[in-house]
Amino acid sequence: MARPVFARFCNAVCEKIRFRPDRPGVYEELLAHLQDSAALLEEEEGMEGAQAAEEAVKRMGDAEEIGILLDKAHSPLLGWLWILSKWFLGISLVLAFFALWPMEELRDQFYRPWPEEMFHADRQEILKQGGPSEKARLGAYTFQIEEATLQDAWNPRYPDIYTGNYGPEVWQTLELNVTLRSYTPLFYLDVPKLSPYLSIEGSEGQVYLGSWHPDADYSQPLLQISSSRPLFFWQECRLTMYMDYGQREEFLKNQWLDLVYEREGNTFRIRIPLEEVTEHEKTS
Numbered sequence: 001m002a003r004p005v006f007a008r009f010c011n012a013v014c015e016k017i018r019f020r021p022d023r024p025g026v027y028e029e030l031l032a033h034l035q036d037s038a039a040l041l042e043e044e045e046g047m048e049g050a051q052a053a054e055e056a057v058k059r060m061g062d063a064e065e066i067g068i069l070l071d072k073a074h075s076p077l078l079g080w081l082w083i084l085s086k087w088f089l090g091i092s093l094v095l096a097f098f099a100l101w102p103m104e105e106l107r108d109q110f111y112r113p114w115p116e117e118m119f120h121a122d123r124q125e126i127l128k129q130g131g132p133s134e135k136a137r138l139g140a141y142t143f144q145i146e147e148a149t150l151q152d153a154w155n156p157r158y159p160d161i162y163t164g165n166y167g168p169e170v171w172q173t174l175e176l177n178v179t180l181r182s183y184t185p186l187f188y189l190d191v192p193k194l195s196p197y198l199s200i201e202g203s204e205g206q207v208y209l210g211s212w213h214p215d216a217d218y219s220q221p222l223l224q225i226s227s228s229r230p231l232f233f234w235q236e237c238r239l240t241m242y243m244d245y246g247q248r249e250e251f252l253k254n255q256w257l258d259l260v261y262e263r264e265g266n267t268f269r270i271r272i273p274l275e276e277v278t279e280h281e282k283t284s
Helices: 004-014 020-045 049-060 063-073 076-100 103-110 245-252 279-283
Strands: 123-130 136-138 141-156 170-183 198-202 207-209 223-230 234-244 257-263 266-271
Touching (some): 004 049, 004 063, 020 076, 136 266, 141 266, 170 245, 198 223, 234 245
Antiparallel strands (some): 123 141, 136 141, 141 170, 170 234, 198 207, 198 257, 223 234
């Protein structure tokens, strides 16, 4: 631990150095010099510890003058240029690595490309869609569903993309996609935390929890946030729920679906705007 007289002197010198990142190094260097000087005075001149410390500080000179001289040697301009140059060098080395590395060979070492024919198995058929919904208010926020779709989807199944054993199998799911926006005129507020508190309730009495909920049953359809984009005055969340083919018919019995938010007594409910899609709309 540094003697108080040493600490006062070193702090007084460092206060004159404008380039703060250099202050710790200067402090340690000055402290080491003072401690060596005091030890030498004790050994050669027989001074006591406190007296030797005072004499070592006295022989160093005026702290303010030393600080001014060191400030010139530790110019803020040169200091920041040095730091930026190290960052620039590091970034340049990373970019050079990726530019020179044979990326095709690297990619082939880690995974096999998916066969082109697998992508042709993807297709969707929209059953219901709609939007925007009615608005709901909670505190300083206004919530609205911009768009909702309920669709059948046929997706290629990938048993093992590493061994190449893809197989021709295709699996069908029912997908509910909801785009929820929240607005507030108070731009300095944080975006509302939605994920732990959202669920979907159906007219048949089912409650579909979010995958993040502690009571979530992973054998049942679960609501997920597939993307979230916080912007200046509003946040846009894309909510998705998947049902396998065995759960499809039961889910389609619902005449209506509500998106529900519940947190410590604060709640809102928005009817998800879904209407049947005509054959003309499906083909257009």
